[in-house]
Amino acid sequence: MAADTQAVIGFVGLGVMGGPMCRNMALKHAGDVLAFDANPQAFQILDGTKARRAASLAEIAAQADIVFLSLPGTPAVEAVCLGPQGLTAGTRHPRVIVDLSTTTVAGARQVGEALAAHDIAFADAPVARTREAAQRGELSIMVGADAALFARIDPLLHYIGTDVTHCGGLGCGQVVKLINNALVFENTVALAEMMVLGERAGVAPATLLDAVSKGSGDSFVLRNHGRKAMLPRQFPDKSFPPEYVLKDIQYVLELAAETGVAARVTELAQRYYAAAAQGGYSGRYFPAVIEVIDGNADLPSTTTLRKD
Known part of the structure; x- marks a missing residue:
């Protein structure tokens, strides 16, 4: 697979870590960036960037090619990916979903299997280090994905991290x-x-x-x-x-x-x-x-x- 340096990026979850990560992506990515968070105040961190605010997950799914998630845990990831208002609910889906959250290993593998049925590639790519490292784009990222998918998302992960490690197949990042x-x-x-x-x-x-x-x-x-x-x-x-x-x-x-x-x-x-x-x-x-x-x-x- 080729790197998606011109793809439309969607980003869901603008919390303590997600906000700075999305900001770095918006500043560094050549293509469009859409962001979604349930908290209207969360979008302030994107001021001064080209990131556009999406009104819903449906809007992210309808426009984004690759979606990054930064969410509180396994239930939130499952809901955003597979729930009735989630990224797979409509007729148009992103091609790739990359989860930057920390979840259970079993949960990551189950979500990946469910997304595969929708022809969506999935990688677990949890991040480590501090909020300050997230702001600087210097996170450590541990990726679980097959080799082809890793090669595809690796350049995008370097927008937010200085150390990106391919840990093995799906779930190994977690x-x-x-x-x-x-x-x-x-x-x-x-x-x-x-x-x-x-x-x-x-x-x-x-x-x-x-x-x-x-x-x-x-x-x-x-x-x-x-x-x-x-x-x-x-x-x-x-x-x-x-x-x-x-x-x-x-x-x-x-x-x-x-x-x-x-x-x-x-x-x-x-x-x-x-x-x-x-x-x-x-x-x-x-x-x-x-x-x-x-x-x-x-x-x-x-x-x-x-x-x-």
Whole structure:
């Protein structure tokens, strides 16, 4: 397949990550870009670009050749792709749908199979790194697709990312993204615990981070979440809250159950973030989990967190 550098791009979901991604596509893509979001305020991020506001998903489906999604999770992706008001509801469909969201692996594969029946190619391409990286167009993108489809969408993904990795067939992008997120969440809990321990033992947190960053304990989490959020104890609203963490962790645990892996470290992290969500940090940036540790808060049991 040839690259679609002149194709009409549709973009659905202009949230914290989707808004900056759509803006970068509108600034860099040679063809037209249409955007849709249920929140009218979300379109402000596209001011000064050529992106046009679509009134509905039907308008996106009727005009776009390739549609990118940035949505909250599996149910939203299913509804946008396959629902009665979704991208497959009308007589004209996009040729390709690329999902930049984080979903379950099973959900990605099921959506892909359903779209194939409509002759629509589907790739899961979840993104990693921060909101600032999204604004700069420097995301890491993990793609699950066959080789031909990957070659087709790779140039378009470079509008929003500097590192685009073909992880394997459909669903493999989500596998890698969920593992990536689990490692970040688990590392954040571990770093928070050690920052509290170090401070109570007499080492200033800033000194601890400086020293550890020069040794083998250095990490992306230390340099970003540790320095920028946990050190100043600043956990703003409208960032990535514990509720989002818990959604991703649940996806990881579902995948672990499907593959027969006892993911006990991930289960422990789930308890910490549940305590953060229930302990006054709902809606706040997830490194606020350090406050749970600093307060020696009780953790919910895995039994109360288990979903039937």
